[in-house]
Amino acid sequence: MSRTIIVSNRLPTKALRTDDGLTFQPSEGGLATGLGSIYRADGNVWVGWPGLFVEDEAEAAFVTEQLAADSMAPVFLTEAEIRDYYEGFSNGTLWPTFHYFAQLAVYDEDMWRAYVAVNEKFCRAVLEQAGPDDTIWVHDYQLLLLPEMLRQARPEATIGFFLHIPFPSYELIRVLPWRTELLRGMLGADLIGFHTFGYMRHFLSAVSQLLGLPNQHGQIETPTRSVLVDAFPMGIDHRRYAEAAASEAADNHVREYREALKEVRVILSIDRLDYTKGIAQRLRAFELLLLRYPEWRGQVSLLMVVVPSRDQVAQYADLKVEIDELVGRINAQYRTIAWNPVHYFYRSFPLEELAGFYRMAEVALVTPMRDGMNLVAKEYVASKADQRGVLILSERAGAARELSDALIINPTDTGQLAEAMHEALVMPEEDQVARMTNMQALVRQYDVFAWTKLFMDRLAHAKSHQQTLATTKLTPAATEQLKKNYHDAERRLLLLDYDGTLAPFHANPQRAKPDEELRLLLRALTDEPRNRVVIISGRDRATLQEWLGHLPLDFIAEHGVWLRSPGEEWTLFQELRADWKQDIRPVLELYVSRTAGSFIEEKDYSLVWHYRRADAELGASRARELTSHLTFMASNTELQVMEGNKVVEIKTAGINKGTAAARTVATYHPDFILAIGDDRTDEDTFRAMPPDAYTLKVGSAPRSLARFHVDGVGAVRGLLRELL
Numbered sequence: 001m002s003r004t005i006i007v008s009n010r011l012p013t014k015a016l017r018t019d020d021g022l023t024f025q026p027s028e029g030g031l032a033t034g035l036g037s038i039y040r041a042d043g044n045v046w047v048g049w050p051g052l053f054v055e056d057e058a059e060a061a062f063v064t065e066q067l068a069a070d071s072m073a074p075v076f077l078t079e080a081e082i083r084d085y086y087e088g089f090s091n092g093t094l095w096p097t098f099h100y101f102a103q104l105a106v107y108d109e110d111m112w113r114a115y116v117a118v119n120e121k122f123c124r125a126v127l128e129q130a131g132p133d134d135t136i137w138v139h140d141y142q143l144l145l146l147p148e149m150l151r152q153a154r155p156e157a158t159i160g161f162f163l164h165i166p167f168p169s170y171e172l173i174r175v176l177p178w179r180t181e182l183l184r185g186m187l188g189a190d191l192i193g194f195h196t197f198g199y200m201r202h203f204l205s206a207v208s209q210l211l212g213l214p215n216q217h218g219q220i221e222t223p224t225r226s227v228l229v230d231a232f233p234m235g236i237d238h239r240r241y242a243e244a245a246a247s248e249a250a251d252n253h254v255r256e257y258r259e260a261l262k263e264v265r266v267i268l269s270i271d272r273l274d275y276t277k278g279i280a281q282r283l284r285a286f287e288l289l290l291l292r293y294p295e296w297r298g299q300v301s302l303l304m305v306v307v308p309s310r311d312q313v314a315q316y317a318d319l320k321v322e323i324d325e326l327v328g329r330i331n332a333q334y335r336t337i338a339w340n341p342v343h344y345f346y347r348s349f350p351l352e353e354l355a356g357f358y359r360m361a362e363v364a365l366v367t368p369m370r371d372g373m374n375l376v377a378k379e380y381v382a383s384k385a386d387q388r389g390v391l392i393l394s395e396r397a398g399a400a401r402e403l404s405d406a407l408i409i410n411p412t413d414t415g416q417l418a419e420a421m422h423e424a425l426v427m428p429e430e431d432q433v434a435r436m437t438n439m440q441a442l443v444r445q446y447d448v449f450a451w452t453k454l455f456m457d458r459l460a461h462a463k464s465h466q467q468t469l470a471t472t473k474l475t476p477a478a479t480e481q482l483k484k485n486y487h488d489a490e491r492r493l494l495l496l497d498y499d500g501t502l503a504p505f506h507a508n509p510q511r512a513k514p515d516e517e518l519r520l521l522l523r524a525l526t527d528e529p530r531n532r533v534v535i536i537s538g539r540d541r542a543t544l545q546e547w548l549g550h551l552p553l554d555f556i557a558e559h560g561v562w563l564r565s566p567g568e569e570w571t572l573f574q575e576l577r578a579d580w581k582q583d584i585r586p587v588l589e590l591y592v593s594r595t596a597g598s599f600i601e602e603k604d605y606s607l608v609w610h611y612r613r614a615d616a617e618l619g620a621s622r623a624r625e626l627t628s629h630l631t632f633m634a635s636n637t638e639l640q641v642m643e644g645n646k647v648v649e650i651k652t653a654g655i656n657k658g659t660a661a662a663r664t665v666a667t668y669h670p671d672f673i674l675a676i677g678d679d680r681t682d683e684d685t686f687r688a689m690p691p692d693a694y695t696l697k698v699g700s701a702p703r704s705l706a707r708f709h710v711d712g713v714g715a716v717r718g719l720l721r722e723l724l
C-alpha cells in the first residue's frame with residue numbers, strides 16, 4: 001500500500017524534559033497544528049525533530065518508541081546542529097530574507113554547511129522510512145535542499161514540496177550567496193506548492209532569472225524533469241476548532257474569564273514571538289486607540305498571547321524585551337484598580353483555553369508585517385458559532401487573499417490600525433454577521449482536508465504529465481543495438497541539428513563556431529561512403545557555408561528553406577516570397593528598442609528576434625507579446641510564427657525541418673536513420689521520421705517525440721565517435 005511520508009523540521013509532538021521525566025505535548029506553530037489533523041490516516045508517517053536534545057541512546061530509543069506509536073519518526077539533532085542549522089541558517093538567514101527583513105539576515109558559511117548536513121541527515125531518515133511506492137511530502141524553508149537530495153537517491157520517487165512562509169521577490173532572493181543551490185534543491189520535487197499566487201509568481205521569476213528556466217502555466221521544464229508549481233492556500237481543521245469552541249470545557253473557560261473581566265470587551269492577539277508578526281506595532285496602535293478614544297479606557301482590554309519561540313536567536317530575545325517594555329508602559333499609564341489595558345501572557349495554551357479566548361473575543365487583531373498564511377485568523381473565524389466578532393487582518397498575511405471580509409489594514413500604519421479597532425468595536429451586529437458568515441463558509445469549505453486532497457491530486461497530475469512524452473535515456477544496451485543497426489546498414493542517413501546538439505550554445509550565436517574536434521568528427525563521418533550526413537539547422541545558409549561548407553555534408557538551412565548537397569549549389573525547398581519582410585521588420589525593430597539586449601537576425605526567407613541576451617523575464621514576456629502580435633499580423637497570410645529556444649521566428653508556413661527531412665528520407669531511401677536535436681524545432685524532424693528511426697533528444701530527461709535522450713553536446717559527440 002502506498003503511504004505518505006510527511007517531512008518537516010518540527011514534529012507535531014514535542015518531547016519535554018521535566019522533573020517527572022520525559023513528557024510529550026503538542027507543538028505550537030501553524031505547520032504542526034495545521035497538518036496535525038491529517039497525517040495519521042492510512043499508515044502515514046511524519047519525520048521530524050522532536051524538539052529535545054537526547055542525552056543518550058536509551059533516551060533516544062524511548063522517544064523513538066513513544067513517537068512510533070503515534071506514527072512519527074524522530075530525527076535527533078545535536079545542540080550544534082540546532083544552533084547552526086535551525087537558529088542559524090533557517091531562522092537567522094532564510095526566515096528574515098523570506099519575510100522581507102533582509103537587514104536582519106546573517107550570511108555565514110558554517111551555518112550554510114550545517115544546513116546542508118542536516119538536510120542530508122533528514123534525507124537519510126526519510127529513505128529509511130519510505131518505500132518505493134510511497135509519496136514523500138517535504139515541508140518548509142528548513143528543508144529546501146531535501147527534495148533534490150531525495151531525487152538523487154530515488155530518481156523515480158513522487159516528491160511534493162510545500163513552503164509555509166512567503167516566497168519573496170527575486171530582489172531579495174538574489175542577495176543570498178546560496179540562491180541557486182536553494183532553488184535547485186526545491187526543483188527536486190515534482191510539485192512545489194505555495195500559499196498564494198503572489199509567492200508562486202516570485203518563485204517562478206527567481207527560477208527564470210537565476211536558473212534561466214522559463215515556465216508555461218507554472219510548468220517548469222528542467223534539464224531532467226518537468227516540475228509543476230501551484231498555489232494552495234492552507235486551511236485548518238474547521239470542525240476541530242468549531243467543536244472545541246462549542247465544547248463544555250470552552251464554556252467553562254469563558255465563564256471563568258468573564259467573571260474576572262466583568263463587562264470589559266476583549267480584543268484578542270495570539271502569535272508566536274516573532275518580529276514578522278507586528279506585535280510591537282500592534283501594541284503601539286492599541287496605545288493610540290486609548291489616546292484618541294478615551295471612551296474606550298476602562299471598557300476594552302487587549303488580551304495578548306505571545307508563545308515563546310526561537311528565543312535563542314538574538315532578534316527574538318530583543319523583541320521580547322521590547323514587548324515587555326511596551327506592555328509595562330501602557331499598563332503603567334492607563335491601568336486602574338478595576339481595569340487592565342493589556343493582559344499579556346508569555347506562554348502557550350491548550351486548545352480548549354485558546355478556544356475560550358477565540359469565543360470570548362469581540363475583535364481579533366491579526367496584524368503581521370509578513371506571514372505565509374496565518375492560521376490564527378482562520379481559527380478565530382471557525383470558533384464564532386454565533387457569527388459575532390470582527391477580524392482585523394493585515395494585508396500582508398497570506399490569509400488576506402481569502403478572508404477579504406475582514407477589516408484589511410496595513411500593519412505599519414498605526415493610525416489606520418487604531419481606527420480599525422474603533423470601527424470593529426462599534427460595528428453593527430448585522431454587519432459583523434454578514435462578514436463572518438462569508439468568511440466561515442470559506443474556512444469550512446477549504447479546510448485542511450480539502451487542501452491536502454488538492455495538493456495530492458495535483459501531485460498525481462504532475463507525475464502523469466511527466467510520463468506523457470517521456471523519453472528513455474539511451475542506455476548502453478540501446479547504444480549497442482544502435483551501433484549494430486548502423487554497421488549492418490548500407491544507406492545511412494544522419495540528420496544532425498547544430499546549436500545545442502553538435503556545438504554548445506553561446507550568448508552570441510556567431511561565436512558558436514565549430515571547433516577542431518567537431519570538424520574532424522564530421523570529416524570522419526562523411527569519409528564513410530555509406531553515410532549521408534545532413535546538418536539540419538535553423539541557421540542561415542551563409543553561416544553554415546562559411547563554417548562547414550568545405551566538408552562533404554548535406555545542408556538543410558533556415559529550418560528547411562534552403563537545401564544543399566555536397567559540391568552543389570544551394571536550392572530553395574520551394575519557390576518563396578520575401579517581400580513580407582519589409583512589413584514585419586519594423587515590428588521586430590520596435591521590440592528590439594523596447595527590450596535591451598535583444599536583436600534581429602535576418603535570413604533570406606525569415607526574420608528572427610533573439611532574446612537570449614536580454615533580461616530573462618522581460619525577454620520571455622516580450623516574446624509572448626511579440627508572438628501574439630505577429631500571429632495577428634500573419635493571419636490570412638502564408639506566414640507562420642514559431643517560438644524556439646529564446647527566439648521568435650517568422651517565416652513561410654508549411655516549411656520546417658520536418659518537411660525538408662521527410663523529403664530527404666523519401667528521395668534517399670535510407671535503411672538506417674539517426675536524427676538528433678535539442679530544440680522545439682527538432683520535434684518537427686522527429687515527427688517526420690519512420691518509427692524505426694533512431695530519434696534522439698538532447699537534454700537530461702526531457703519530454704519529446706524522440707525515442708531516446710542523451711545528456712548534452714558531449715554525449716552526442718561521444719556517440720558519433722563510437723560509430724566510427
Ligand SMILES: O=P(O)(O)OC[C@H]1O[C@H](O[C@H]2O[C@H](CO)[C@@H](O)[C@H](O)[C@H]2O)[C@H](O)[C@@H](O)[C@@H]1O
Pocket residue numbers: 009010028029030031032034140141164165234272309310371372373374375
Ligand atoms: O517550528 P518553529 O520554529 O517553532 O516555528 C513554528 C512554525 O512557524 C512557521 O509557520 C508557518 O506555517 C503556517 C502554516 O502554513 C503559516 O500559517 C504561517 O504563516 C507560517 O509562518 C514555520 O513556517 C513553520 O515551519 C514552523 O514550524
Ligand SMILES: O=c1ccn([C@@H]2O[C@H](COP(=O)(O)OP(=O)(O)O)[C@@H](O)[C@H]2O)c(=O)[nH]1
Pocket residue numbers: 027028029030031033034270271272305307347348349350354373374375376377379
Ligand atoms: O498557545 C498557543 C497559541 C497558538 N497556538 C497555535 O499556533 C498556531 C500558529 O499558527 P500561525 O499559522 O498563525 O503562525 P505561525 O506560528 O505558524 O507562524 C495556530 O494554529 C495556533 O492555534 C498554539 O498551539 N498554542
